[in-house]
Structure formats: C-alpha cells, structure tokens
Amino acid sequence: MCLGIPGKVVDVEEGPLRLGRVAFGDVVKEVCLAFVPAARPGDYVVVHAGSAIEVIDEEKALRVFEAFRIMEGP
Structure with missing residues (x-):
C-alpha cells in the first residue's frame, strides 16, 4: 500500500x-x-516518494483535500 498526495x-x-x-x-x-509526460503547469498530480504517478x-484533488481537512478536525 502506498500513500499518494495530490499537488498542483x-x-x-x-x-x-x-x-x-x-x-x-x-x-x-x-x-x-x-511518469506523467502529459502533466503541465496547472494540472494536479498524485505524488508518491518524490515522483508524480498520475494526473x-x-x-x-479537491475531494482529497476535503477528506484531509475532515481528518485534521477542528
């Protein structure tokens, strides 16, 4: 299992x-x-261990950010 974090x-x-x-x-x-030759400025990518693995x-991406916000709590 790996954890990928979205970034812009x-x-x-x-x-x-x-x-x-x-x-x-x-x-x-x-x-x-x-690994993501189609990625351009403004795109969101999933990053794992220093490499983008998916556009x-x-x-x-915003759904993931919202999940992180909920997990963080008040």
Whole structure:
C-alpha cells in the first residue's frame, strides 16, 4: 500500500529527467514528472516518494483535500 498526495504543478523543467515544482498548499517541492509526460503547469498530480504517478482532475484533488481537512478536525 502506498500513500499518494495530490499537488498542483507550478512549472515544468524538461531535460534528461523531467522535473517540476509541485505545490502542496503553501509548500512547494521539486518532483520527478517522468511518469506523467502529459502533466503541465496547472494540472494536479498524485505524488508518491518524490515522483508524480498520475494526473488527476481538479475535482478529485479537491475531494482529497476535503477528506484531509475532515481528518485534521477542528
């Protein structure tokens, strides 16, 4: 079992290893985008262990964010 966290692609750097900056709320991290060649700035991706593994739509990402908010509690 793995835990993937959705984040929003901020920018993409093409090169031998496709990298990008992905925002997780206020935190922005460098992420490997090699497994999601279609990902573009503004897209949401699921990130596991520093690599984006899937492009998802905004609605799905927002549902996950809401679940996290509920789990966090008041």
